[in-house]
Amino acid sequence: MQYEPISVFDMLKIGIGPSSSHTLGPWRAAERFLGYLKQQQYLNKVVTLQVLLYGSLAKTGVGHGTGIAIQLGLCGYDPVTFDVEQIDPTIATIREAKSLLLDGSRRIPFDPQTAIEFLFTETLPYHSNGLTFLATLSDGGNIARTYYSIGGGFVKEEGEDTLLNNNVLLSFPIDDADDLLRWSIKTGLSISEIVAENELAWRNEKETSEGLMQIWNTMRDCIYRGCHKTGMLPGGLNVRRRAAALNKKLLGNISYANYDEWIRLIRNSGSSFRNTLDWVSCFALAVNEENASFGRVVTAPTNGSAGVIPAVLHYFIIFCPEPGQEENSGERIRRFLMTAAEIGSIFKKESTISAAMGGCQAEIGVSSSMAAAALTEGLGGSQKQAMMAAEIAMEHHLGMTCDPIGGLVQVPCIERNTMGAVKAITASQLALQSTPDFARVSLDEVIKTMWDTAQDMNFKYKETADGGLAVNVPLSLPEC
Known part of the structure; x- marks a missing residue:
């Protein structure tokens, strides 16, 4: 078993319902995708964006509000502080305009009916809760990033082998x-x-x-x-x-x-x-x-x-x-x-x-x-x-x-x-x-x-x- 320090605030998180793995996790995955775009200076180059949902995320995604969470995450909102009373009007605005403000700054075309695809018959090998962000850039480039919502709001990127907080040294290391x-x-x-x-x-x-x-x-x-x-x-x-x-x-x-x-x-x-x-x-x-x-x-x-x-x-x-x-x-x-x-x-x-x-x-x-x-x-x-x-x-x-x-x-x-x-x-x-x-x-x-x-x-x-x-x-x- 790999050393994995977990804080009390990793296990107890403030968020928005109805599901930590199907709502909070995808929301956080969208935030991580935004972080990647900004780090690579791609944010202002995004022309189109599509999201693919696999496995359990696809099969129960509608009832769990997965698409809603992803849209709010892509807009740059924080589930800890976002006013829950603004969820419906915000989503309605995106749906009617068929566009969203990526990270609150760059408007891109985004029709949730077609931009979020539920792949009911496909499951990624690592975890049932998989989602992929596909972006095209103004310079003709393409980006694909895959994330897994592994439960409790925890998110792991495909190929990521670093465990949560593994560089933190605890007074009393506990694995079991x-x-x-x-x-x-x-x-x-x-x-x-x-x-x-x-x-x-x-x-x-x-x-x-x-x-x-x-x-x-x-x-x-x-x-x-x-x-x-x-x-x-x-x-x-x-x-x-x-x-x-x-x-x-x-x-x-x-x-x-x-x-x-x-x-x-x-x-x-x-x-x-x-x-x-x-x-x-x-x-x-x-x-x-x-x-x-x-x-x-x-x-x-x-x-x-x-x-x-x-x-x-x-x-x-x-x-x-x-x-x-x-x-x-x-x-x-x-x-x-x-x-x-x-x-x-x-x-x-x-x-x-x-x-x-x-x-x-x-x-x-x-x-x-x-x-x-x-x-x-x-x-x-x-x-x-x-x-x-x-x-x-x-x-x-x-x-x-x-x-x-x-x-x-x-x-x-x-x-x-x-x-x-x-x-x-x-x-x-x-x-x-x-x-x-x-x-x-x-x-x-x-x-x-x-x-x-x-x-x-x-x-x-x-x-x-x-x-x-x-x-x-x-x-x-x-x-x-």
Whole structure:
């Protein structure tokens, strides 16, 4: 295994829905293509531009908004800061004008109907999520650059053998769970403390702290928005938003003015099993309904699984307060996010976080595993218990297929986030009540099993919409 340092901000990215591999990844690929054009001083010479989508990107690209993301990326917009309310008018302008401003500066002809080609029957050998940019220049030259969206918003160019951040030297290099356990035993540090030390290789402690709170604020705002928006999700599947109705049912007609007041009301509503379960489901639904609507979310580790970690984190801060502490603790939140990110990075190194490569076990399964470990440490569990929780969560997602109806990240994706969140909490409780030394399955063993399962899985269950619910549920019927 090659040395591959991965930062917490590589695993937890702010972006726009509905898919990290089919929306955020292609957006970033377009940015990288722009970077190449500028570096080679070709930008002002581009006359025409065509984009070819292969494999899973082609088969579910329409429902996942791949073409939309590519257009926004070619215009030079940043998914972290671009106003999501401007997506529709911006795309409409490009469609009507049949042209776009390349990098916001050079207008070129661009009709999305013909300039973006979906090659449904072709797949590139390296990865199912491949796309190629073809440009002709004013001097008669031609350019072709191919990129792969490998999951979680990560992008790799064809022929690129340099791994992410491989020139960064960490205090505690970690390639697998055994490495993490060894450092924990040797230093006595918790998982989050090890991550905090490693993050110093990229930036100072203050910058990391501020970045984590930005991640948290995005998660918080996403849940609050999703719990108060009604209507139908876009895409023609006629799926109704449910989080807002559930929120109103649980709180009744009690009024509140902001997020903090809302959280206090939820905390005071009681901690019965049924009430807690309803709120965890509500939080997860809210995030992924926002994701399905091209809202701003945190890729954790993917957009399709973006609701699991925020839902479990809200369970943690609302229903598991420290003695004498009712308000949100920034430090508790930061540690939760760092632990989750470390577990996710191990999955990425040893297996995959791409549903196009591994099915939904690579998305919901990994996010549930990340959340389980983070919750376990947050509740006072040992390093071994946290890793045991991660193993349990993944063990019970093994083999989960990716079969989005209509190629949309809606059914069964949204509800699967509620299941992943609940499984994470259950896995954490099991680990906290267990002795990890007696566990028969290690985290590394379950990750290897996940990868073996991914390789054996039929391609039609890997985000192609060619199997499972995607072919057995009529598109004209609503979800509920």
